[in-house]
Amino acid sequence: xxHTLSISELSAHLAARQVSSVELTRHFLARIERxxxxxxxxITLTAEAALAAAAAADHRLAAGERGALLGIPxxxxxIFCTDGVRTSCGSRMLDNFIxxxxxxxxxxxxAAGAVMLGKANMDEFAMxxxxxxxxxxxxxxxxxxxxxxxxxxxxxxxxxxxxxxPYVTGTDTGGSIRQPAALTGVxxxxxxxxxxxxxxxxxxxxxxxxAGVFAHSAADAAAVLEIMSxxxxxxxxxxxxxxxxxxxxxxxxxAAGGPLAGLKIGxxxxxxxxxxARNAALIHDALAVFRSLGATTREVxxxxxxxxxxxxxxxxxxxxxSNLSRFDGxxxxxxxxxxxxxxxxxxxxxxxxFGAEVKRRIMTGTxxxxxxxxxxYYLKAQKVRRxxxxxxxxxxxxxxxxxxxxxPTPAFKxxxxxxxxxTMYLNDIYTIGANLAGLPGMSVPCGFVDxxxxxxxxxxxxxAEGKLLNAAHRFQQATDWHAHAPxxxx
Amino acid sequence: xxxxxxVIGLEIHAQLATRSKIFSGAATAYGAPPNSQASLVDLxxxxxxxxxxxxxxxxxxxxxxxxxxxxxPRSVFARKxxxxxxxxxxYQISQYELPVVSRGRLTVLLDDGVSxxxxxxxxxxxEDAGKSLHEGLANASGIDLNRAGTPLLEIVSEPDMRSxxxxxxxxxxxxxxxxxxxxxxxxxxxxxxxxxxxxxxxPRGREKFGTRAEIKNLNSxxxxxxxxxxxxxxxxxxxxxxxxxxxxxxxxxxxKDETRSMRSKExxxxxxxxPDPDLLPVVIDDxxxxxxxxxxxxxxxxxxxxFERDLGxxxxxxxxxxxxxxxxxxxxxxxxxLGTAHAKLAANWVMxxxxxxxxxxxxxxxxxxxxxxxxxxxxxxxxxxxxxxxxAKDVFEALWSGSQSADEIIxxxxxxxxxxxxxxxxxIDAVIAANPKQLADYRSGKDKLFGFFxxxxxxATGGKANPAQxxxxxxxxxxxxx
Numbered sequence: 001x002x003h004t005l006s007i008s009e010l011s012a013h014l015a016a017r018q019v020s021s022v023e024l025t026r027h028f029l030a031r032i033e034r035x036x037x038x039x040x041x042x043i044t045l046t047a048e049a050a051l052a053a054a055a056a057a058d059h060r061l062a063a064g065e066r067g068a069l070l071g072i073p074x075x076x077x078x079i080f081c082t083d084g085v086r087t088s089c090g091s092r093m094l095d096n097f098i099x100x101x102x103x104x105x106x107x108x109x110x111a112a113g114a115v116m117l118g119k120a121n122m123d124e125f126a127m128x129x130x131x132x133x134x135x136x137x138x139x140x141x142x143x144x145x146x147x148x149x150x151x152x153x154x155x156x157x158x159x160x161x162x163x164x165x166p167y168v169t170g171t172d173t174g175g176s177i178r179q180p181a182a183l184t185g186v187x188x189x190x191x192x193x194x195x196x197x198x199x200x201x202x203x204x205x206x207x208x209x210x211a212g213v214f215a216h217s218a219a220d221a222a223a224v225l226e227i228m229s230x231x232x233x234x235x236x237x238x239x240x241x242x243x244x245x246x247x248x249x250x251x252x253x254x255a256a257g258g259p260l261a262g263l264k265i266g267x268x269x270x271x272x273x274x275x276x277a278r279n280a281a282l283i284h285d286a287l288a289v290f291r292s293l294g295a296t297t298r299e300v301x302x303x304x305x306x307x308x309x310x311x312x313x314x315x316x317x318x319x320x321x322s323n324l325s326r327f328d329g330x331x332x333x334x335x336x337x338x339x340x341x342x343x344x345x346x347x348x349x350x351x352x353x354f355g356a357e358v359k360r361r362i363m364t365g366t367x368x369x370x371x372x373x374x375x376x377y378y379l380k381a382q383k384v385r386r387x388x389x390x391x392x393x394x395x396x397x398x399x400x401x402x403x404x405x406x407x408p409t410p411a412f413k414x415x416x417x418x419x420x421x422x423t424m425y426l427n428d429i430y431t432i433g434a435n436l437a438g439l440p441g442m443s444v445p446c447g448f449v450d451x452x453x454x455x456x457x458x459x460x461x462x463x464a465e466g467k468l469l470n471a472a473h474r475f476q477q478a479t480d481w482h483a484h485a486p487x488x489x490x
Numbered sequence: 491x492x493x494x495x496x497v498i499g500l501e502i503h504a505q506l507a508t509r510s511k512i513f514s515g516a517a518t519a520y521g522a523p524p525n526s527q528a529s530l531v532d533l534x535x536x537x538x539x540x541x542x543x544x545x546x547x548x549x550x551x552x553x554x555x556x557x558x559x560x561x562x563p564r565s566v567f568a569r570k571x572x573x574x575x576x577x578x579x580x581y582q583i584s585q586y587e588l589p590v591v592s593r594g595r596l597t598v599l600l601d602d603g604v605s606x607x608x609x610x611x612x613x614x615x616x617e618d619a620g621k622s623l624h625e626g627l628a629n630a631s632g633i634d635l636n637r638a639g640t641p642l643l644e645i646v647s648e649p650d651m652r653s654x655x656x657x658x659x660x661x662x663x664x665x666x667x668x669x670x671x672x673x674x675x676x677x678x679x680x681x682x683x684x685x686x687x688x689x690x691x692x693p694r695g696r697e698k699f700g701t702r703a704e705i706k707n708l709n710s711x712x713x714x715x716x717x718x719x720x721x722x723x724x725x726x727x728x729x730x731x732x733x734x735x736x737x738x739x740x741x742x743x744x745x746k747d748e749t750r751s752m753r754s755k756e757x758x759x760x761x762x763x764x765p766d767p768d769l770l771p772v773v774i775d776d777x778x779x780x781x782x783x784x785x786x787x788x789x790x791x792x793x794x795x796x797f798e799r800d801l802g803x804x805x806x807x808x809x810x811x812x813x814x815x816x817x818x819x820x821x822x823x824x825x826x827x828l829g830t831a832h833a834k835l836a837a838n839w840v841m842x843x844x845x846x847x848x849x850x851x852x853x854x855x856x857x858x859x860x861x862x863x864x865x866x867x868x869x870x871x872x873x874x875x876x877x878x879x880x881x882a883k884d885v886f887e888a889l890w891s892g893s894q895s896a897d898e899i900i901x902x903x904x905x906x907x908x909x910x911x912x913x914x915x916x917x918i919d920a921v922i923a924a925n926p927k928q929l930a931d932y933r934s935g936k937d938k939l940f941g942f943f944x945x946x947x948x949x950a951t952g953g954k955a956n957p958a959q960x961x962x963x964x965x966x967x968x969x970x971x972x
Contacts, residue, residue, distance in 0.1 A: 081537045094536065101530060103537060200537040207767035235539050236769050319767055322569050325580020326534040330633065333536075346573055369571070369762035378764060 002027045003163040004490070007072060007220040010166060014061055014071045021061065021071030025054035025115050028073045032117065032164050035489065038145055041158040043078060043136045044086050044119040053115045060113060068223045068247070070113030075165045077156045078119040079126055080106050080211075081200040089202045090122040090134040090152075093327050093334045093353035103200020104232045105169060105211050112227045117165055121155030124355045125324065126176055126204045128152050129427045132418050133357040140414070141184060142486040143452055147411040150180030150427075153214070157184040160214040162489040167215040167224050171201055173208045174312050175406075175431025178443035181214055182406035182455020185445045187472065187482055188214045189221050192462045193438030194239035196225075197232030203323040205316035206237075208435040217482050218444065218472035222246035225465060241463065249466045250473045258294025259474040263467075264399040265290055266300035271404030271430055273306075279454060282447040283405055286456045286475065290403075293474050300399055302391040307384050308432040309425055314368050314381035315436070320358075321365025327353065360421065389437040396461040401471060405430055406443040406455030430457060440465045444472045445481035453484070494729075495694040496722050497702075498657045498687060499649035500714075502664055503642050504674040505618065505682040506549045512617050512641035513540030513583060520680050524623070524634035532620075532639045534578035539768050542567075546641040547772055549673040550590045550615050551782045553643060556671055556789055557610055559594025561779055567615075567769045571762040575633050576620035584644075586763045589614035590772060596667070597791065598659040599809055608660045609648035616642050637681075643673070649688065649699065654718035658711050661685060662813075666790050670815045684709040689721045691729065700725070701735040705742050705749055717742035721749050793818055801825075801833035810841055816855040820844075823862035828869050835869055843886050860889050868896035878957055881905050909956045911963060914947070917955070918967050921946045932968060943968065
């Protein structure tokens with residue numbers, strides 16, 4: 001079946017004209033129509049444009065052009081601006097917003113011949129860990145539709161797990177790719193801050209936001225990341241450094257001592273404090289696999305990491321409170337009916353256009369930046385952020401990568417944490433550190449607890465995406481956790 | 491009644507003359523149809539990001555070097571958060587804790603000839619906001635975002651000025667400087683150069699500053715002077731009648747010539763400044779500074795000092811001729827033809843006839859109807875005694891209104907000075923013969939009649955007699971007198 005093939009297999013099929021891009025596109029569109037209603041993972045379907053793009057890709061293929069993603073379908077998280085297509089960011093505020101331009105990520109993939117099928121549901125403005133804050137309703141986890149898929153890229157993760165597309169884009173501000181990837185049993189990578197352009201991504205927390213990808217394997221993720229990455233003059237924080245050929249690194253022949261010979265892996269001590277025994281056991285099983293592949297493991301400590309959640313919940317809201325000021329009902333987006341004056345326009349447009357979690361964070365962010373509180377909150381959080389970054393730097397002096405669980409628990413029930421924001425925030429306890437330090441992080445499936453998938457997290461030094469992908473790829477060659485599909489979506 | 495001392499600090503906003511905006515590629519030209527020069531970045535569309543215009547940084551550094559300031563090796567853009575319809579992002583990108591330029595100074599020459607140094611606390615880069623339009627719209631306000639994102643250099647002085655005159659002198663000095671540096675067109679009608687004035691008063695001798703009021707958006711030197719005068723009087727009246735000045739923002743109404751309260755400190759926004767995470771710190775190294783330093787022109791103070799030292803001009807003349815880059819260039823172009831030995835003559839003519847002709851027609855120096863070359867030929871004819879200074883004024887008017895050269899005008903109108911002693915003597919003899927009574931009076935001691943005879947001879951020669959020769963010959967022929 002076409003949806004079980006890897007990106008390289010699909011690419012080979014297309015190149016050999018065994019299947020056309022139009023056929024491939026129709027196949028996934030049919031799956032979306034059949035499977036999405038129960039999941040609510042896709043909130044905008046662009047079938048007509050997809051078929052036109054597929055036909056165009058078929059012409060390029062017929063003309064002899066080849067490309068890793070040419071003619072292969074994709075779904076974009078609805079945080080990426082897509083020219084002429086609604087870009088809602090999961091919010092009523094942007095329910096009527098048709099983006100007039102493509103985000104750089106979208107443009108790069110489009111140029112590579114990717115065929116966009118539609119846009120994925122998400123937590124409102126990427127604020128949430130369960131995809132329950134979306135204006136378009138919650139997304140269901142394909143492994144158990146009474147459970148959440150994680151967030152904020154919950155629609156992207158669920159769509160990937162349900163094989164609605166070979167790969168799906170996402171963004172990760174505090175774990176929004178890795179946490180849902182773990183909870184839906186797929187592979188997800190958030191690259192180094194600055195590796196992928198933020199231009200055209202509706203901003204949540206600018207110093208933390210980074211785009212990445214969900215796929216069925218590290219090899220597939222590598223193929224996509226190679227095209228998404230690279231310097232963008234439109235994003236001052238994007239880094240002007242060459243993009244390695246990730247795919248080539250994965251294909252390199254194994255060394256004598258095993259494919260990961262010489263790789264030093266650090267086990268994050270702080271990630272195991274209070275972790276349930278069955279979850280911890282899966283991580284230790286994974287470690288054994290890595291050792292069998294030639295890697296050495298040792299324990300490392302990041303003493304300031306337990307402060308990452310409170311630090312994040314100062315920095316991210318502070319930035320979001322400012323980033324979301326542009327949604328004022330004046331130029332685009334939601335505008336309240338018949339405002340009686342300017343203040344009324346502001347108050348009601350924002351009051352009616354934003355959901356509860358977004359408002360909570362705007363309030364928190366406004367507070368921590370206010371005169372008299374700035375030093376105690378924002379400035380102190382920046383100092384702790386520096387300490388966490390230094391902890392990682394120290395750790396990477398003795399190891400190449402650090403690993404641990406992606407989340408404390410498997411997917412929880414819909415509604416279970418909605419009324420308790422702090423418990424919800426703690427779900428990102430393992431993922432936030434990489435964002436604060438700007439490091440690349442990845443989650444790969446590593447087993448099941450109560451028939452629900454769990455994720456193994458890998459974090460590397462800045463620009464070590466190649467190392468992460470390679471380690472994950474060798475792990476996936478030795479295991480088959482990533483190949484499991486939820487029942488009904490095989 | 492107490493003796494009050496006035497304390498003034500200015501925040502000058504100079505619009506930098508870059509072609510594109512500070513964070514987007516949109517053009518900065520003035521007067522385009524509303525919103526025709528606003529890109530997605532200027533409109534703050536979701537997902538867009540600012541990219542710093544390097545030219546704006548270069549201009550800021552140029553200014554910093556010109557005022558002897560410290561140029562920060564690392565400066566940071568910050569967000570100033572507040573809601574207003576003409577502020578599309580809901581925040582203004584500015585610099586807060588780490589400005590690009592700090593601790594500079596400028597020396598101003600006051601009317602009484604005393605010079606005074608005004609400290610400049612800082613100069614930072616920021617973006618301008620758009621404009622709200624209310625005219626011609628029924629029950630609605632329009633927003634024009636053409637100006638949004640235009641680069642500004644905000645130049646903040648120390649509270650060093652002690653009168654409205656000092657404030658105006660300082661503002662004029664900055665105005666001159668930014669135009670010299672070619673970083674701002676200085677057009678005050680279009681808002682390219684405007685200021686906010688912080689004004690307070692205190693009993694003379696007291697060290698502690700009084701409570702200040704900030705008068706916003708003054709866009710002419712005259713308004714600065716009048717607004718400060720009004721504000722000082724208001725504060726003194728208030729204090730002398732037992733009241734208190736409150737810290738507030740005020741607006742100057744030029745029609746009524748008064749300042750009015752806009753908002754008090756209590757109503758002031760909490761701007762929640764924090765470093766803009768979309769922009770990297772601006773890193774400026776020594777090499778960049780050296781490159782910019784090489785582009786600095788001779789600055790007004792240096793030029794004035796040179797005019798005094800090398801050309802022998804008075805401090806006043808040197809100051810006037812160096813105050814505008816174009817005027818100085820005109821003066822120097824004239825000297826290049828005429829020779830520096832005649833600098834004083836050239837200075838008098840540039841500041842006299844030329845300036846009044848320009849003022850009369852409200853023209854800039856660059857628009858002068860008489861080029862430096864034509865002008866210097868006229869002056870050369872004074873130097874070589876072809877015409878007198880008096881005749882030269884008539885020739886200048888002919889130069890101004892026509893296209894002929896000075897020599898052509900002199901020849902065509904027969905204005906060449908009579909330097910033949912014999913010819914002048916013949917006229918003097920005739921005048922003396924025709925006025926025996928005046929001659930007798932003169933000889934009996936009425937010295938003042940000498941002028942009468944000069945006038946008669948000039949009249950008879952059509953003003954062309956060489957004045958020095960005339961004086962000498964007349965004195966000899968009248969004899970007997972003083």
